[in-house]
Amino acid sequence: MIGSIRLLFLALLLFTGQALADQMLMARINMKADLAIEYLKTAVDEHGYAVAHIQKCDSGLGGFGFHSDTYRVLFIGKLAEIRDISAKHPEFVAYLPLKIVVEAEKGETVMVAVDPLTFNRYYPNDQEMQIQFQRWRNDILSIFNDVHKAAGGAVALGTHPD
């Protein structure tokens, strides 16, 4: 049975073996940010996470010469996971709850999260944590995909932002 679980884990790694070229998971969708945030909240909820908090970061950006309409950070988490990890791995609470950045680029929206597999190297012998990181990664990608589908699945076809 344990052999099968290991095989499943390997299969998942192969199947979702997206670029570890970068430590960020990113998606761009052809939808305005305020609407994308609503879809994102729904997708987060449907994946069993709670939106703990939304941090608004854009109110002062214009005054500093920035040109972004919206910049938000969504904090998402599951109570059971936060309790379990804070008890067993208090050092990891620095990264909880998980965060998703939503950034407007005119009529498009970019979503960014740290790739949870980034943390694998710090828990090389902890299979439980490694499975947790893989699960978070799968969920974040699935959440991004749901928002992408909600935008009609169309890729952003715009040209240079002016």
Added chain:
Amino acid sequence: MHLRGLMLLFLLLSSQALFARPDGKALYIEKCAACHQFAGGGGIGLPLSAEKFRDYSDDYLFKTIRLGRPGRIMPAFEDMSDAQVQSIIAFLRTRTQTRERVYDTSPLNGDAGHGRVLYTRNCIACHAEDGLGAGQGTGVTLSRKRSFLVMPAAIANPGFQQAATDRMIRQIITVGRESSGMPAWGKQLSEKDIDDLVAYVRVLGKQVPKRPELAEDEPPSHVYESPYDFETTVANIKATLVGNNFRIFPDRFLEQGVTDEFEVNRKQIGVRFCNFNELYGMLKIEPRLGVVLPCRVTIMERPDGKVILVVPNLRVISRWFNNDQLVELWDHMEETFNEIIEEATL
């Protein structure tokens, strides 16, 4: 046994997917569009315009995707097969309606000494003395006015140096980049002058300082034990942060928002803080920084009564972005964080 069979079937199907003919458009959307935008207009990444692609060889594009730009946000895509990278290039060729420009790969024999004089006179304002590009940030988003589309190229960057041949660099200098304001130097300089400039660009590539390395055992966060009780520790941290010119946000319990107010553990609190001048300066350098913001010290009372403080290791975090400007800033900020914790737990 049945489960094992299913797993093997799943692995087989996955491996078949790996050997299928790659779809360049799908790969571009998956790997590139988030930064470069689907139409290549650019965002966090630079625009991928026909004007540029006309001067690029496919070998340059291949090496650029493979090697990335170390320390300049663009990651190295080492996980893709050669066929996958080539399919992305083929897609980009179709989309930009350009054909590969093939260059003789033999090196030019310019005079780097004279090239330096020309570089100082004509190039330094945009590409900087070290060839790593003047100004902060990259791409067209957030940090830049929309009317100014690109950061000057980091021509000394090891990724560019390995990807570009001498003759391709000569071509770019000769024709310039109208969209980003780079003049066509072929109208002002002789062919020999431009060869001399290329020679100096190669010298700059050899002078790039080694990137700051991180120790293998560097932890992702720091855990400190407080000699004080929970409430005193929280009060000390806040007082120290204010003393260091940080603005403090309202406290948030670690579990706040994921459970109701009666269930939440009140002995796990995040003291969140920010210095907006520094924050906006950092967002100029790295638009994705929000994934690790705001700065926070988490204070927890453990079941044995010990009070601990947990802070992220900024030296580790800053390296997630492949952005050397951020690394430099946050290595310094890490020291400030440590001093704050030390002061609060004295």
